[in-house]
Amino acid sequence: MSSIAEATIDEICVVACAEAFRGDGEILCNPIGTVPIVGGRLARATFEPDLVYTDTVAVLPANNFPVGDPDAPKVVESWVPYRTVFDIVWSGKRHVLMGASQIDQWGNQNIAAIGDFRQPKAQLLGLRGAPGNLVNHTTSYWVPNHYTRSFVASVDVVSGPGYDRMRELGSPSNRFHEVRRVVSNLGVFDFQTDDNRMRIASVHPGVTVEQVIEATAFELAGTDDVVETRLPSDEELHLIREVLDPGGARKAEFR
């Protein structure tokens, strides 16, 4: 019967990622990373059936298929080589859910480098598509290791600009910017505050607000009357476990 009590943290995070896409309608759902990918596919398989999503290579599959299995049969509904992905970014019909090595209270994200970018202590991926994503369409983030070195007072490089940068930039350049939510292994965060400062939207079951505050290097809003992140439904658990990620690849992001 009901397996709600058995939902594990990875499944709760998958559902929290899926929820990022609620209300998006017919756009390109573009999660990056295993938990976000399972989440995006879950959203499409349940409450957002009009989404299209990528196979992370070059096509849009119209069927539900598992992560980590390159031989899984795909019903191809369209072709999206990288050039088309960029065209879609600039069209605005996309919502990306990507990682952040560092994120600050305004939602500034860093995936480029740790330390001074001129000669970094640690070179990371580079700017990748973050600068273009943020000023063109909705963005959400997934941070599997929430601690004071990922939720930082100030990011070393702004790859994806947050709300303070957008205020500075002003209209009309900031008109397509939205950081919808940040999902971490401890909770869900958004920017639904008067000055778009990050707040706690919910904490995952078993996590306390104190734990979240402790693991965050800046002051979070919304620390009173915090709700719990919703649990996966039985249907969602079935889809995650049996259809979208039967191999449990999502669990590898929690080490």
Next chain:
Amino acid sequence: MRAFGTMTTPKEAVLPVWAGSRARAIVAAMVDKRMTEDEVVSELKDGMTIGIGGWGSRRKPMSLVRAILRSDLKDLTVVAYGGPDIGLLCAAGKVRRAVYGFVSLDSIPLEPHFRQARQSGAIEFTELDEGAFYLGLLAASHRVPFYPTRAGLGSDMLVMNPDLRTVTSPYDDGEELVAIPAFKLDAALIHMNRADAGGNGQFLGPDLYFDDLFAMAADKTYLSTEKIVPTESLLDEGSVHTLRIQRIFTDGVVEAPRGAHFTECPPDYGRDEAFQREYAATARDPEAWEAFRSTYLDAPSHAEYLKALEARS
């Protein structure tokens, strides 16, 4: 598995008999651009700006990259959706400046040799949004000074690249945009699944990436290919949509079976993950790097490299 359905068109089905012989006559007159990797490298000069096609660890012209590694070339500016091409060229000390949106081995997200070069300050760098990078290639291809984009506004892209300028729309909206300058390339290196001797290139995998733009953006483009086929056979394995490199943009054709190894080159072969792991591990271990270098990179030709690969068990 092939991303495209194969569309083989029996010639006699679409062309009258006389057209077949005429087509053959035209092919016979086509310029023959075949050359070797070393001949390509002999046309490159110190300090050149060289674009490299492919994406991450996918369909990179690795036999041409290795020919550069064993040459005396130096001070190169390398422009690429970076993978082991940039990593190897950095490790061998060939790079003065790298121009990239990212450098990644895909299955290994961070390119360790490139990281070392950045962290030690060994190279200059131009790091851009990866979509903006596409516009730099497009601008050079179209011979305009820049293409405008919103990408970069608000991020540190403009801080990291103080030479980047913005433009204001001349229309009523007056919007400010980033002007991505044309990436003028002295030479481009790309790898195709098939090509003819005249330099018409064909990709058979799921993505062309930006190889057509690299070819157009460069003064000279050198194309390596898994297999040189007669022009009349170019439609044997893929539809007309796969013929995306036109010979007016190519200057040399190198036949290099497994020429993209260890990067992937579907449908011909996938990535050699074991080899890539070995390559990546050499960044932590100077001795392993020397062994890797002498066994694989110092192989005097692509044929010798393939023999060294065969000797791996």
